Amino acid sequence: MGFDEMEYLLDHYKNPRNYGSLLIPDISHEEGNPSCGDVIRIDLKIVDNKVEEVRFSGKGCAISQAAASILTDMIIDKDVDDIKKINKEDMLSALGVTLSPVRYKCGLLALKVLKSGVYGITDWPGEKE
Ligand code: FES
Numbered sequence: 001m002g003f004d005e006m007e008y009l010l011d012h013y014k015n016p017r018n019y020g021s022l023l024i025p026d027i028s029h030e031e032g033n034p035s036c037g038d039v040i041r042i043d044l045k046i047v048d049n050k051v052e053e054v055r056f057s058g059k060g061c062a063i064s065q066a067a068a069s070i071l072t073d074m075i076i077d078k079d080v081d082d083i084k085k086i087n088k089e090d091m092l093s094a095l096g097v098t099l100s101p102v103r104y105k106c107g108l109l110a111l112k113v114l115k116s117g118v119y120g121i122t123d124w125p126g127e128k129e
Helices: 003-014 061-076 087-094 103-119
Strands: 027-031 039-047 050-059
Touching: 003 061, 027 103, 039 061, 039 103, 050 061, 061 087, 061 103, 087 103
Parallel strands: none
Antiparallel strands: 027 039, 039 050
């Protein structure tokens, strides 16, 4: 894991993008990782099938929170149908670091919350592919 790659992740952890909540979200979904209790909530404002606004909140390990920040940056202004195509590999590579398999759930928690909220897909991303 290179220093610069770790910096990128830590920057998202320390300076989370799109952090907070929306007053009247069209979609709001919260879920946790049962193995550690870490939680993420994602609020979305959808206009013309696009993500016009997104906020996340929660508490948890640096990887899960940084991943949520990175994911919210990825989906802003994106078509909801394109969000469905974001898969486990996309999410993990967007983190910029190679996670060990035991940390996959940390890196994928935000994507799980997003997909559960938008599509009711409750499996961990990639678990039943
Ligand atoms: Fe809980 Fe990372 S340790 S999501």
